[in-house]
Amino acid sequence: MPIDPNAPRRLAAGGRVVLASHNRGKLAEFGAVLGAWDITVLLASDLGLPEPDETEDSFAGNARLKALAAAKASMQPSLADDSGFAVDALGGAPGIFSARWAGPEKDFAAAMRRIHHEAAANPDHSAAFVCALCLAWPDGHVVEVERTLRGEWVWPPRGSGGFGYDPMFAPRGSALTFGEMSREAKAAISHRALAIADLAAMVRPL
Template sequence: MKDIVIASNNKGKINDFKVIFPEYNIIPIGDLIPGFDVEETGTTFEDNAKLKSEAAAQALNKPVIADDSGLEVFALNGEPGVYSARYAGLEKDDDANIKKVLEQLGDTEDRRAQFVCVVSLSAPNEKTIQFKGTVQGEITLNKIGDEGFGYDPIFYVPDLNKTMAQLQAHEKSEISHRGKAIDQLQRYLKDDN
């Protein structure tokens, strides 16, 4: 089984990668470099994913995958965007973030939103390659479902008549923003071998 190092310590993201990449041994960066953290100073998902994957690839001297992802709510001018994890504060509290989005939206009729994920593959002395996935949905009025993480309980997918938090892990991986980006990465890796 091949190893893939993921430049993340987010348990939800690591689990998503494990479900989507069952044929690989997924290794969180923290298992190899305890306390590894990169300040996300970019203004786009692309910028932040690249910052993380390149720093990790350099530190380990091996290929590394990183992602940056988040929620964009159209009526909020794309917020929380790249600040999704820390929208309500630096402690990265999912419940507080959800509460803030719902408060900001109030009873706004336009509740369209999208999840965005950019996956970045970096290797020493090679150009970083990136893949982007999105999934369209709407923000609910309150939390529904117990699966997933982050904004999943308030992200309703009309085609499935469920929130992301009502989907089982394998269902979510088939339609999610991360699943779509990783699918492109998988195709690239197969073509490259």
């Protein structure tokens, strides 16, 4: 019987999922969650899969593009996220270009200096982290979620934990930046944690 592409679909306990990323920081975050479901997580770079160009104009579009590319290349269910830092005073920038602002050297200190330089004159320090997740199967079936965590950007950056823009983002209601929080504290409230919780409700093994 053919699979109904619109039917709900869950991951299989004991199975494998490819994380469509070359970022080992993300592997640690997603691996902890999926490992608890008895699912082995494989990093795309360890399988020799290239990173496709992110040519879409939204977080959701780029996550879908990466997940589908990895699923079709590996013939395994594949999970991708596209996340970024959005500063209200900059019209939502760097947004989907968050990684590109850091350049090929992944110099996020320089990217944070750029945000400060371009937004310092605006009294509005509102900002957000956004995470879009897409889980794709080789046959093209996808499950997608997107969550946003509001807060504000701070200067100078504080803390050495996390990665990317974490040291300059304080979630709403917190005196600490992501860079100052423990991994466990950040994981409990982050934009990625919110998105993973939504995705889990739909695809985690029963």
